[in-house]
Amino acid sequence: MTGWTPDELMTVNAARALATAKTCFVGIGLPSTAANLARRTIRPDLVLIYESGALGAKPTRLPLSIGDGELAETADAVVSVPEMFNYWLQAGRIDVGFLGAAQLDRHANINTTVVDRGPDRPEGRLPGAGGAPEIAANCGEVLIVLRHSTRNFVDRLDFVTSVGHGSGAGDRERLGLRGRGPVAVITDLGILRPDTGTAELVLTELHPDVTVEQARAATGWPLKTADAIGTTVPPTDAELSALRALKAA
Amino acid sequence: MTDIRTLHDAVAELIHDGDTVAMEGFTHLIPFAAAHEVIRQGITDLTLVRMTPDVIYDQLIGAGLVRKLVFSWGGNPGVGSLHRFRDAVENGWPRPLEVDEHSHAGMANRYVAGASGLPFAVLRGYRGTALPDRTDTVSTVVCPFTGEELAAVAALNPDVTVIHAQRADRDGNVQLWGLTGVQKEAALAAKRVLVTVEELVDRLDSRPGAVVLPHWVVTAVARVPGGAHPSYAAGYSVRDNDFYQAWDPIARDRERFAAWIRENVLTTEGTSLR
Numbered sequence: 001m002t003g004w005t006p007d008e009l010m011t012v013n014a015a016r017a018l019a020t021a022k023t024c025f026v027g028i029g030l031p032s033t034a035a036n037l038a039r040r041t042i043r044p045d046l047v048l049i050y051e052s053g054a055l056g057a058k059p060t061r062l063p064l065s066i067g068d069g070e071l072a073e074t075a076d077a078v079v080s081v082p083e084m085f086n087y088w089l090q091a092g093r094i095d096v097g098f099l100g101a102a103q104l105d106r107h108a109n110i111n112t113t114v115v116d117r118g119p120d121r122p123e124g125r126l127p128g129a130g131g132a133p134e135i136a137a138n139c140g141e142v143l144i145v146l147r148h149s150t151r152n153f154v155d156r157l158d159f160v161t162s163v164g165h166g167s168g169a170g171d172r173e174r175l176g177l178r179g180r181g182p183v184a185v186i187t188d189l190g191i192l193r194p195d196t197g198t199a200e201l202v203l204t205e206l207h208p209d210v211t212v213e214q215a216r217a218a219t220g221w222p223l224k225t226a227d228a229i230g231t232t233v234p235p236t237d238a239e240l241s242a243l244r245a246l247k248a249a
Numbered sequence: 250m251t252d253i254r255t256l257h258d259a260v261a262e263l264i265h266d267g268d269t270v271a272m273e274g275f276t277h278l279i280p281f282a283a284a285h286e287v288i289r290q291g292i293t294d295l296t297l298v299r300m301t302p303d304v305i306y307d308q309l310i311g312a313g314l315v316r317k318l319v320f321s322w323g324g325n326p327g328v329g330s331l332h333r334f335r336d337a338v339e340n341g342w343p344r345p346l347e348v349d350e351h352s353h354a355g356m357a358n359r360y361v362a363g364a365s366g367l368p369f370a371v372l373r374g375y376r377g378t379a380l381p382d383r384t385d386t387v388s389t390v391v392c393p394f395t396g397e398e399l400a401a402v403a404a405l406n407p408d409v410t411v412i413h414a415q416r417a418d419r420d421g422n423v424q425l426w427g428l429t430g431v432q433k434e435a436a437l438a439a440k441r442v443l444v445t446v447e448e449l450v451d452r453l454d455s456r457p458g459a460v461v462l463p464h465w466v467v468t469a470v471a472r473v474p475g476g477a478h479p480s481y482a483a484g485y486s487v488r489d490n491d492f493y494q495a496w497d498p499i500a501r502d503r504e505r506f507a508a509w510i511r512e513n514v515l516t517t518e519g520t521s522l523r
Contacts, residue, residue, distance in 0.1 A: 028327055051353060052275050053428045064490040065326035067276020069483050072428045078458060081275055081300070081431040082361050085354040090373050113350070113379075125335045127324030130301075134354040134374050163377035175377040176397070 004235050006188035007147075009207045011243060012235040014098075014145045014186045015041060021096040023047040025089065025135050028066045030145045031098035033246065034186075036062060040242040049094060051131040053079050061249035085131070089138050092178055097139030099162070101146050102126050103154045106200050106221045107171075108144060108164030108182035110136065111157040129161050136162040141180045148187035154220040165199035189215045191232065195224070205230040251421020251464040256445060256476075259469040260286040263443045264409050271298040271360075271407040271439065272305060274480060275430030276326060276488070279305050280413040282476035283445050285514045288312045298407055300356045300431060304479065304496050307331040308514070311506050313343040319405070320348070321356040325500075328493050332500040342503065349384050355402045359386070360431050362404035363438025375400045410439035413477045414462075415484060416453060417446045421464035424453045427483030429460045436462055445473040447485045 004012075007030075014034035018024060019042050026035045026048050036059065039046050048057045052067035056076030063071055072078045079088070088094060103111035112132060115124040136142055142164070146152055164182045165171055172181050181199075185192040190206040203215050204226045216223050235243075254262070264270060264287060272280050284305045287295075296317040297306055304325060309315050311333030323334050337346035351359070358370035371390060381387040386403040412432045414425035423444045425432065436442045444462070449472050453461070474485075479492035499509050 052277070053430065063327070064493065065276050065488065067326070067428050068488055068490075069277070069427065069481060072277070072483065078428060080429055080433065080460075081353070082357040082434055085357050086361075086372070090354065122339045125323075125330075125338045127330070128320065128322050128350055129352040129378075129380060130322035131353040133352040133378050133380065134372075137376060138373065160377065160379045166377055171377070176373075177376060178373075 004240060008235060008240065008243060009232070010145060010147070010186055010188040011037060012239045013191065013207070013232055014143065015239070017143050017184055017186060018043050018046055018096065021046060023049060023094045024096045024098055025049045025051070025094045025131075025139055027099050027132070028063070029100055031100055033062060034145060035098055036246055037239070037243050040246065041239055049088065051081070051084055053081060053084055055079060055088065062246055085134060089131070089134055092138055092140070095140040097135035097142045097179075099132055099135060099142060099144050101144060101152065103157050104144065104146055104152060104185065105154060105157050107166060107168060108185060108194060108201055109157055109160050109166065110144070110162040110164060111159045113159040113161045116158040132162040136164065136181065137177045137179065139179045142182040144182055144185045146185060146187055148189040148215065148218040150218060150220045153218065165194055169197060169199040171199070189218060200224060202226050203229060205232050207232050208234050251467045252469045253419065253421065253449070254469050254471050256282060256286050256471040256473050259443050259471045260290060260292070263441045263469055264292050266292055267294045268408040269296040269298060270409045270411065271405070271435045272411045273299060273430060273432050273435040274413060274477070275300065275428055276303070277428040277430065277480060278413045278425060278432070278477050278482055279303060279480035280411045280445055280476060281305050281478060281480060282473045283411045283413070283443065284309055285517070287314065288510065288514050298405060300353055301326070302331060302334055304331070304493065307333040307496070307500055308510065310334050310337050310346060311343070311500065312510055315346060316344075317347040317349065321351045321353045325493055325496060327490070328497050332497070333506060336503070349386060350380065351384065351387070351402070352380065355387065355400070357431055357434070359402045359405040360434035360438050362402070363406045364434040367404060369401045369403050371399050371401055373399060405438055407435070407439040409441045409443060410435045411443045412436060413445045413473070413482065415447050415482050416450050417444065417470045418450055418453050421467050421470045422453055423462040423467055423470065424456065424459050426456050426459040433460050433462065437466060441468045442466060443468060444470050445476040446470060447474050447476070447482050448472065
């Protein structure tokens, strides 16, 4: 199989990031695609948890919404929404939270609420928080998948909907957030990870044929890079055919 | 015993101008037919409460019946924006829309508090986010045992909660299953409860995992087969994902939206059957 799209690169790498996860709280869209791909490739036993109440969903095709009927029909257990958020998420039972974003800053904080469109225009309305603030706070760790552009990777969020690493290292502890927070941001250009000292996102890997300049140009703050930037392994035939079958089903 | 009514009569008797109304159903079992009856009757100045406003509230907001929205995620799931909701918030069309915005965990717990007869609920949430800056229904409380500061969210007690369920018996005992969302809490938090059902049966067979609302907490039941469309009722229908996608271009355009409501809601007889 030759050739792949930037979105396919991003999704395949996002699925690989779940290689050791046991349980994953899945948002709809790119995170759901990646988590379902992981179940078909490197992590067949991954437990998918959808906020609509499905614990251990095993959909045969990609759901359009987090509440498609197949999620409940294939789940190990179906629970109410208050139970999902209180007993399962808040109590710290879920390893990985997988989120998207509209805006992301250098400390992996997320905005999905409103965007500032200038002094003469009203704020632009986004969908809002949904489950994300508590997913970001309470999962063992967080993965973020997001297309790389200066529109999404911003110097300053217009609104803080969900906390990644706050204003830097130590902030999660100060806020009493129990999980480790974001450990990787997977984009269509490469992978960013928080610096172990400062918690600022650093470019650690690029996808094949992507340059550091491209990543810098698509980031709204002066992007720091790792001393040695790795290259992600190209998608395999098995990964690409599983992904395409999933999207076609 | 619960009143078994037509949808028209149940809506007319239970929902009034200015009411706070929760129409719940987390993607599944969304009571669309009841919302359409509200639009036909022109019941207005509503405060609408719902975790995920979804297309159902996009329609009510676009119809100009909503003064305030209490919610936690306002998108068209898997598709994109709710354009009528955005137009109301951004441009005040067809009227300004006040919002009280939360996280899902916060909204779920607000219903739990309402159902429990408590003034507020406690959760580990909202920390470090800007959400509390824009609402007066989130605060903090200090745990008297550990000293930990936790989020407190005000109870939700709607005037009316409307839900759709698979079945009710002739006494008005209601049974729903599959993804049951926050409906039990939303119903028990409300002063009045209206349930539309796929079918009325003589006897409710027990079903593992089903939620049963006893007849004495349900004010009125109306039989409305297909009353959740384009949402669905597990065991009776599947989610009409094509409709959710088709809604996007309809809702983007004010005139197209108005024409859709005229043709599909206002000129359509209520499908309620006794």
